Amino acid sequence: MKSISLRSKMVIGGISMVLVPLVIVGAVTFIKSSQTLEEISKARSAQIAQGLAGMIQINLSRELKIVSALAEDRQIVESVSRGKYSLIDRKLRDLFLKIGTEYEGLAVLDKDGNVRSEGVDKKRIGINLIERDYFQAAKKGKTYIGTPVFSKASGQPIIGVCAPVRSNNGKFIGAALAVVKIDFLINQMTYNKVGKTGYPFMIDARGIVIAHPDKEYVLKIDMHDEEGLEAITKKMLRQETGSEEYIFRGKKKLAGFAPVEMTGWSVGVTQDMDEIMTLAYVNLNFIFIISCTFLGITILAVFFFSRTISSPIQKTLTTLNQAIEQAMEAIVIIGLDHKVQFVNPAMATIVGQSIPALIGSEPLLNNTKQVEAEEIWKTLEQGKIWTGCLTDNKQDGVSFFMDVNITPVRGETGKISCFLAIGRDITRELKMETQMRQGQKLESIGTLAGGIAHDFNNILSAVFGYTELAISSLGDRAKSLHYLKEIITAAERARDLVSQIMTFSRQKDQEKQPLMPQIIIKEVLKLIRASLPATIEIQQTIVSDELVLGDPTQIHQVIMNLCTNAGYAMRDNGGVLNVRLDDIDIDDDFAVLHPGIKPGRHIRLTVSDSGCGIPPEVMDRIFDPFFTSKPPGEGTGLGLSVVHGIVKSLDGSISVYSEEGKGTTFTIFIPVIRIKTPLTTEQMPKDIPVGKGMILLVDDEEVIVDVGKALLDNLGYKVQGFTQPLLALNAFRQVPNDFDAVITDYTMPQMTGYELAKKLREIRSDIPIILCSGYIDQAMEEKAQEANVNEFIRKPITRQDIAFTLRRILAKSNAIQ
Numbered sequence: 001m002k003s004i005s006l007r008s009k010m011v012i013g014g015i016s017m018v019l020v021p022l023v024i025v026g027a028v029t030f031i032k033s034s035q036t037l038e039e040i041s042k043a044r045s046a047q048i049a050q051g052l053a054g055m056i057q058i059n060l061s062r063e064l065k066i067v068s069a070l071a072e073d074r075q076i077v078e079s080v081s082r083g084k085y086s087l088i089d090r091k092l093r094d095l096f097l098k099i100g101t102e103y104e105g106l107a108v109l110d111k112d113g114n115v116r117s118e119g120v121d122k123k124r125i126g127i128n129l130i131e132r133d134y135f136q137a138a139k140k141g142k143t144y145i146g147t148p149v150f151s152k153a154s155g156q157p158i159i160g161v162c163a164p165v166r167s168n169n170g171k172f173i174g175a176a177l178a179v180v181k182i183d184f185l186i187n188q189m190t191y192n193k194v195g196k197t198g199y200p201f202m203i204d205a206r207g208i209v210i211a212h213p214d215k216e217y218v219l220k221i222d223m224h225d226e227e228g229l230e231a232i233t234k235k236m237l238r239q240e241t242g243s244e245e246y247i248f249r250g251k252k253k254l255a256g257f258a259p260v261e262m263t264g265w266s267v268g269v270t271q272d273m274d275e276i277m278t279l280a281y282v283n284l285n286f287i288f289i290i291s292c293t294f295l296g297i298t299i300l301a302v303f304f305f306s307r308t309i310s311s312p313i314q315k316t317l318t319t320l321n322q323a324i325e326q327a328m329e330a331i332v333i334i335g336l337d338h339k340v341q342f343v344n345p346a347m348a349t350i351v352g353q354s355i356p357a358l359i360g361s362e363p364l365l366n367n368t369k370q371v372e373a374e375e376i377w378k379t380l381e382q383g384k385i386w387t388g389c390l391t392d393n394k395q396d397g398v399s400f401f402m403d404v405n406i407t408p409v410r411g412e413t414g415k416i417s418c419f420l421a422i423g424r425d426i427t428r429e430l431k432m433e434t435q436m437r438q439g440q441k442l443e444s445i446g447t448l449a450g451g452i453a454h455d456f457n458n459i460l461s462a463v464f465g466y467t468e469l470a471i472s473s474l475g476d477r478a479k480s481l482h483y484l485k486e487i488i489t490a491a492e493r494a495r496d497l498v499s500q501i502m503t504f505s506r507q508k509d510q511e512k513q514p515l516m517p518q519i520i521i522k523e524v525l526k527l528i529r530a531s532l533p534a535t536i537e538i539q540q541t542i543v544s545d546e547l548v549l550g551d552p553t554q555i556h557q558v559i560m561n562l563c564t565n566a567g568y569a570m571r572d573n574g575g576v577l578n579v580r581l582d583d584i585d586i587d588d589d590f591a592v593l594h595p596g597i598k599p600g601r602h603i604r605l606t607v608s609d610s611g612c613g614i615p616p617e618v619m620d621r622i623f624d625p626f627f628t629s630k631p632p633g634e635g636t637g638l639g640l641s642v643v644h645g646i647v648k649s650l651d652g653s654i655s656v657y658s659e660e661g662k663g664t665t666f667t668i669f670i671p672v673i674r675i676k677t678p679l680t681t682e683q684m685p686k687d688i689p690v691g692k693g694m695i696l697l698v699d700d701e702e703v704i705v706d707v708g709k710a711l712l713d714n715l716g717y718k719v720q721g722f723t724q725p726l727l728a729l730n731a732f733r734q735v736p737n738d739f740d741a742v743i744t745d746y747t748m749p750q751m752t753g754y755e756l757a758k759k760l761r762e763i764r765s766d767i768p769i770i771l772c773s774g775y776i777d778q779a780m781e782e783k784a785q786e787a788n789v790n791e792f793i794r795k796p797i798t799r800q801d802i803a804f805t806l807r808r809i810l811a812k813s814n815a816i817q
Helices: 006-072 074-082 086-099 133-139 183-191 230-237 278-326 345-351 373-381 427-472 477-504 517-529 552-569 588-593 616-621 639-649 702-714 725-734 753-763 778-786 799-812
Strands: 103-110 115-118 157-166 172-181 199-203 209-211 242-248 251-260 265-272 330-334 340-343 386-393 399-410 416-425 513-515 536-542 547-550 575-586 600-609 653-659 663-673 694-698 718-722 741-745 769-773 791-794
Touching (some): 006 074, 006 086, 006 172, 006 242, 006 251, 006 265, 074 086, 074 157, 074 172, 086 103, 086 115, 133 157, 172 183, 183 209, 199 230, 230 242, 230 251, 230 265, 330 345, 345 399, 345 416, 373 386, 373 399, 373 416, 513 517, 513 552, 517 536, 517 552, 517 600, 547 663, 552 575, 575 663, 639 653, 694 725, 702 799, 725 741, 725 753, 741 799, 753 778, 769 799
Parallel strands (some): 694 718, 694 741, 741 769, 769 791
Antiparallel strands (some): 103 115, 103 172, 157 172, 199 265, 242 251, 251 265, 330 340, 330 416, 386 399, 399 416, 575 600, 600 663
């Protein structure tokens, strides 16, 4: 037997490979086109129905206004009150001639429902309409569109629109009635024919057909009685807008429908399914011809050009695949179902998971700006690009950060087919930035060292001086009390100064929280005053009390950097440092001129100096890291770079204006937030509460134990004090129920306050515990939470602090009866 040649095998193989997909594509295309046509028909029918419903509602609203105007007409009211109905006929006739011929009647009824005046057909006078629902509604004071019925005068389908006529004292004396022919609805139905077999129709709230191109159906067909109409009838009577397939007297149909809300009626637009699918069958023939043509061309292409075509394509695909596999950037393809379809090795390395584990999973969307995943998907599905910084922990607990762009990918039809995410690992960069920011803080602390020492010496001078004065004035109680209060004031200044230094030098940024910039600005200006020469005057205008969302440490750093830079610019000749904080409402035009800022309420911080100014040639570089115009040893070039980064992280904007020899002005805009401000110290109760109970006091400093015992004794408490935590633990272990609360220092030899608290809880789980420290950071707070510490007090401790804290925790534990 003669063997088949290689070329023949290729042709047969090519035909098989093309034929099967063509059949599948043809079938799928036919099905899809059928579905598309059906969806288009549903949407179109529903839209036409909505348009008709709206038009009918407008017409009926007009009728309601006409009858309401008639019912309120003074001449008609007076004529009905006096029973002079003949005076109304001409008015009704003139109105009928003006507004058209869609009325069968335009009448006024007496209080018993009798037609007493008629402007269209005098034969209607004398007809009694008391049983009509629209008249009964008018008697109750309502303007009403009645249920469609057959006219008593003509026997034709009509709609009654009725409004009550009231006397001057509000009594019902009759009604104004417009009898509208249903023919006008039928005419509107006829004008809106859909295709050859389509037409509109309308049913009332009972399910009765009230408008139809075939008048034989009007008020004679109840849709409840027709087989196959159950589903569409229920939806139309529920006043839904939509579409539905159904079978009416053997014909498969599709109808869109919409409610006429003011009446409870519903408009439908229907069409035969056979007509709808005509185009799909035409498409099927077209697909068949195209498929055969394509099959023939493909066979020739396979026969002649297989090697020529496949070789470069394969090479291109191989190169592309290698590039993706070896890229340093993470590449992820996400499907419309929000599941990962593809990841490259770089992505697996960054997140610390295997590629198979990532395929089919939901993509990482945890981000530093805490934008919800739903918001991100909403942005992407609108065809917009989302940019942000994603963060999470690897399986070993190490955090990572990735700068990512997620782009919607559109197919040939313009519809989104998938999403492409490209990311870059910036974990190391962020660590370096944090270190850079901390280094810049230390540089600023060094700059302020002289001023800080000056402030502390002033405070110590006050403490020494007033202490000596108090000792020498012990015989004069008033003078001694005055001097002691001055010592307390100086101590509070020292505590505030330490707090400011600790806030500024904090190693780790805090989470963003609502804060009032005016408070921080005033603190910074107090701190920086002593470090500036006396030739520099500080002017401050703080008029904003708005809140922003930020880290107090970072706000502190921004103001400190700008003020120290301003002071440096005026170091030789002196000048004025002007700090202003006010509010501004930013509009769209302003936002366009300042990229990165959004319209809305903002605070505006302005820091200006009258120094040497910035040369124009370096203006564009002042925010670059490590750029400085200062001599070697006088600056790192990190200050303004850090300021710029912090402002951007707060969704704000920073700009600079400078003239050489005249000075420089920095302007910062930060969006405000709208929340209630917390209770301030000034709003706290002034009366210091006393109490009772036994307190266990532990601190390794004997003087602190002595002072603490004296304060607590003064407040009414009994105290056992210890300078060794192990002795305190043994004392508690012997009689745990004798103690009502524990106050312990955090940093002690032998055992920390955290460890002591844990051991005390093991002995008695409900004992209230207060932890004291001169420095409280996030790690300390987390440890304290593990040990179930009730409260923190920051040293130095005042009588007020300890009194209110004890009262609060003892009240919670029901120790105070």
